[in-house]
Amino acid sequence: MTLSQRQTRASSARPNRPPRERGTGKAFALAALMHLLLGWFLYHGINWQNNTPAGAEAEIWTEIPDTPAPTPRPAPPPPAPVKVQPAPPPAKDEDADIALQEKKRKQQEAAAREAQLAEQRRQQEEAKQEAEAKRQQQLAAQAAQQKAMQDRQKQIEQQRQAELQKQQQQKAQQDRQRQQQQAEAQKQEQLKEQKEQKDQQEAKAKADAQAKAKAESDAKAKAAAQAKAKADAEAKAKVDAERKARLAQLQGQLGGGTAGSGEGLAKSGTGKGAGGNATSPGYAEKVQRRVRPNIHWGGETAGLETVVSVRCSPTGTLLSASITRSSGNEQWDAAALRAVQNSDPMPTDIDGKAPERFTITLRPAGS
Secondary structure, eight states: OOHHHHHHHHHHHSOOOOOOOSSHHHHHHHHHHHHHHHHHHHHHHHHHHHSOOOOOOOOOOOOOOOOOOOSOOOOOOOOOOOOOOOOOOOOHHHHHHHHHHHHHHHHHHHHHHHHHHHHHHHHHHHHHHHHHHHHHHHHHHHHHHHHHHHHHHHHHHHHHHHHHHHHHHHHHHHHHHHHHHHHHHHHHHHHHHHHHHHHHHHHHHHHHHHHHHHHHHHHHHHHHHHHHHHHHHHHHHHHHHHHHHHHHHHHHHHTOOOTTOOHHHHHHOSSSSOOSSOOOTTHHHHHHHHHGGGOOOOSOOTTOOEEEEEEEOTTOOEEEEEEEEOOSOHHHHHHHHHHHHTTOSOOOOTTSOOOSEEEEEEOOTTO
């Protein structure tokens, strides 16, 4: 690399800066010196003008005249220096003016003192008069206040008398009202006692009538229960006979099977609403009536059908519920399952027991 290339590279590596001006430091130094000189001149000029010129004293000596030299004589001692006498005292006219001015000044001071005393006396008199006026005003105000207080006391006394009279009248009126209220209360108490006696008599008669009606109703209910029990027993015997006949028929068709197991009826079911163990013909409808009010569904209804398998205790308590056949709509399936779960306990059959297992086919309302 040549020298020119190095210089070119170095110049390109450095940033561009403006050229530096010359003489800047010297200009600052001269400006500072001029400021210092200007401050010194200002200070001494002001100090010179504020200085009070000091007084001067001088002694004047008389000049000894030149005389021709006499014959040689012994030189006398040099004369003592003659001091210039001070200025003579002022003339009598000046003293008279000064005395006159002093007298006038004293007269003016005396007149000023007299005027001041007169002003003070006038102010004292005015203050005295003002104090007297204030005292008179205070006396008048006190008299007015006393009169107002007397009037107020008189008014208060009149009001008290009127209030006392009013209270006496009110007390008399209250006594009359109290007597009237006591008489009214006694009358009301008598009426209340009479009403209570009448109510007791009516309640007793009503209770007797209710007891008689209840006895009759109990007798009728007992007779009806006996008749119902007899009819249920006859219906149960008839259903048992029909069931046995159907089982025998099914066994004959299927070519065998265990008698009394109820498996054939469980498989065939009893209709639309229920199936499983042997049930009466109307049990499916009883289950549907129990479950339908618990179905809460606001969606579509077309083509939805869900089969729920139920396991119960003999008393109808729901032990488990599960979906055995889905409708394809999970939300409807969940609503159907909740309806079955909320229907606990399940209704019992005509024998007083619920089937152990059965299925329920549920569809939305209107489908």
